[in-house]
Amino acid sequence: EIVLTQSPGTLSLSPGERATLSCRASQSVGSSYLGWYQQRPGQAPRLLIFATSTRATGIPDRFSGSGSGTDFTLTISRLEPEDFAVYYCQQYGSSATFGGGTKVEI
Amino acid sequence: EVQLVESGGRLVKPGGSLRLSCAVSGFKFRSYVMNWVRQAPGKGLEWVAAISSSSSYIYYADSLKGRFTISRDNAKSVLFLDMNSLRAEDTGVYYCARGDDYGEMDSWGQGTLVIVSS
Numbered sequence: 001e002i003v004l005t006q007s008p009g010t011l012s013l014s015p016g017e018r019a020t021l022s023c024r025a026s027q028s029v030g031s032s033y034l035g036w037y038q039q040r041p042g043q044a045p046r047l048l049i050f051a052t053s054t055r056a057t058g059i060p061d062r063f064s065g066s067g068s069g070t071d072f073t074l075t076i077s078r079l080e081p082e083d084f085a086v087y088y089c090q091q092y093g094s095s096a097t098f099g100g101g102t103k104v105e106i
Numbered sequence: 107e108v109q110l111v112e113s114g115g116r117l118v119k120p121g122g123s124l125r126l127s128c129a130v131s132g133f134k135f136r137s138y139v140m141n142w143v144r145q146a147p148g149k150g151l152e153w154v155a156a157i158s159s160s161s162s163y164i165y166y167a168d169s170l171k172g173r174f175t176i177s178r179d180n181a182k183s184v185l186f187l188d189m190n191s192l193r194a195e196d197t198g199v200y201y202c203a204r205g206d207d208y209g210e211m212d213s214w215g216q217g218t219l220v221i222v223s224s
Contacts, residue, residue: 032208033208033209035210035211037211039151044214044215044216044217045201045211047210047211047212047213050208050210050212051208051210056210056212057212090151090153090210092208092209093209095153095165096141096153096156096165098152098153
């Protein structure tokens with residue numbers, strides 16, 4: 001099973017700042033098989049990024065993804081108030097697993 | 107509009123069984139892989155199971171050890187999760203999610219709450 005480790009666990013930032021979230025895999029993940037999700041309190045997760053760097057429908061361009069192999073990054077260029085949430089990476093190339101999440105808080 | 111609506115969650119005693127359902131609309135259900143994902147209270151997401159469009163391929167998280175069974179009824183556009191030998195650690199919100207081209211989960215239901223407690 002591929003284990004995904006996200007860091008940091010919590011990121012404390014202000015609106016307008018840049019957020020950089022990391023996801024490290026225990027073995028190589030194909031670039032087509034890495035995604036990122038946002039979950040706000042009391043809501044279902046929402047797909048942000050798939051195939052490492054492709055934004056899902058309706059996702060603003062302040063969200064971007066990058067990486068390869070075992071190291072992947074989600075960047076939020078300028079935080080908006082609605083971006084304060086928990087973010088999960090997921091690999092879906094070998095079965096499926098989620099990372100433990102990064103909480104972005106004010 | 108794509109909609110996924112889970113149901114069937116409730117309070118159940120340890121060792122009990124439960125069937126969850128996910129009714130979908132707004133897309134061609136028979137063409138998509140479908141997943142169940144769960145979330146324990148205050149914890150992260152855990153993928154549970156996936157089923158291919160024709161039910162030919164089925165996958166489970168290793169941790170479930172054969173206690174759960176995923177199935178689907180393409181004629182009625184419904185996804186199921188049968189859960190047996192339930193334990194306290196199975197408590198949480200269970201989501202169904204549609205799998206897109208590479209397996210990313212692009213649409214989610216709002217979840218159904220399962221509580222396993224005596």
